Amino acid sequence: MTLLRKIHRWCGIVLAALLVVIALSGALSAFRGDFVRIALPAARGPASDPASYGPALEAFVAANPDVMVSAKLAPYDLPLHAMFLKAGERAWIDAQGQVVDRGRGTRGIGEWALQLHHKLLLGETGEIVTGIVGIAGIGMIISGLFIYWPARRAFSWRLWPASGKRLALLKSHRNLALLLAIPLFLQFGSGAAMVFESTLAKLPGFVMPKAPTVGDAGPANWSAIIALARDATPGSAVRAVATPRSADRPFVVTVQQPGDINPEGATRVFVAGGKVVGIADPAQHGAGARVLSSMMGVHTLNYIGGLPAQLLLALLGVLLAAVAAMGGLAWLRSPGRTSVKG
Secondary structure, eight states, X not given: OHHHHHHXXXXXXXXXXXXXXXXXXXXXXXXXXXXXXXXXXXXXSSOOOGGGHHHHHHHHHHHSTTOEEEEEESGGGOSSEEEEEGGGEEEEEOTTSOEEEEEESOOSHHHHHHHHHHHTTSHHHHHHHHHHHHHHHHHHHHHHHHHHGGGGGGOOSOOSOSSSSHHHHHHHHHHHHHHTHHHHHHHHHHHHHHHTHHHHTTSTTTOOOOOOOOSOXXXXXXXXXXXXXXXXXXXXXXXXXXXXXXXXSOEEEEEEOTTOOOTTOSEEEEEETTEEEEEEOGGGSHHHHHHHHTHHHHHTTTTTOHHHHHHHHHHHHHHHHHHHHHHXXXXXXXXXXXXXXX
C-alpha cells in the first residue's frame, strides 16, 4: 500500500496543473454556444429550420465557389451554420447563406476554451497529452479508491477544507474525490476514447465502414443530398455535411438518429450521383462501434441534454479542478508526507 500511495502522490503532482487547466477550460466550453450568441447578434434567436439547410449551403457556395470543406448545421441550436473552409478559414452563415463572421484560426472564447480543453492549444501533440491525462485519471481514481477504502468510515461531507493546512486539504481532497469517482471515471474514459478513437476504431468489434469509392460524386446540390440522407434515415436530424475528400469519394451527411446521444450525430450517409451509396450506422456494426460512437454524448452529458447538462458539466469541471488543486497544495505544504488518517 505504501508503494501505491507513492505512485498516487507523484502521478497526482505531475497531473495536478494539467487537470486544473483541462477541467476549467472544459467547464467554460460547456457554454460555447452562449458565447457565440453574445459575440454575434445574428446568433440570437431560435435554431434554423432544417428545411433551410440546403438552400443556405447552396447560396453560400454560389457566392463563394470552391472553398467549402464541411459544415456543422445549426450547432448548439443556433440560427447559424458553422462553415469549415479551405486554407484553414472558418465562417458563420445565416439561414439565407449570408456570411456573418469569417476568419482563420480559433475564434471566440468558447472555441478557445474548447481547443484548450481538447488540445491544450498545442495541436495534435496537445490532444495526445489530454488523452494520456484521461487514462492516467482513471488510474488515479482506481488507486485512490484502494488507498482510501480501509479508511472509508472517515468519509465526511466536508468538501471544502476547513483551513489551508495539509491535513484539511487532504481530507477534502479525499471526500470530494470519493464523491465524484463515478462521474469522473466516465469523463476520463470518454475523453480518452475520443482522443484515441482512430486507434480504437481499428480493433475487432469497433470497425466502421469507410466511405465507398465512386466514379463521380455529382454536383453539390445540397438540398437534394440532404433530402436523400433524411429519406435513408427516417426520424433523424441532420447535423453536418462534408464535400468529397477526393474525386472518387462521395458527399457525406452526418445524422443523429433516434436514441443516438452523440450531439454531432454518429451515422454517416454517403451520397453520390443523386443516390445513397452507403450508410455507416454504429447500431448495425456491433456493441464496440455503438459504445465508441456514444463517447461524445457521455462526455458532454448529452444523455441529459439542455441547460441542466451544461450546468452539471461546468460544475463537474470546477469540482475536478478543486480536487486536483487541493491534492497539489497539500503536497506543497509537506512534500515528504504521503498519507492522511481520519
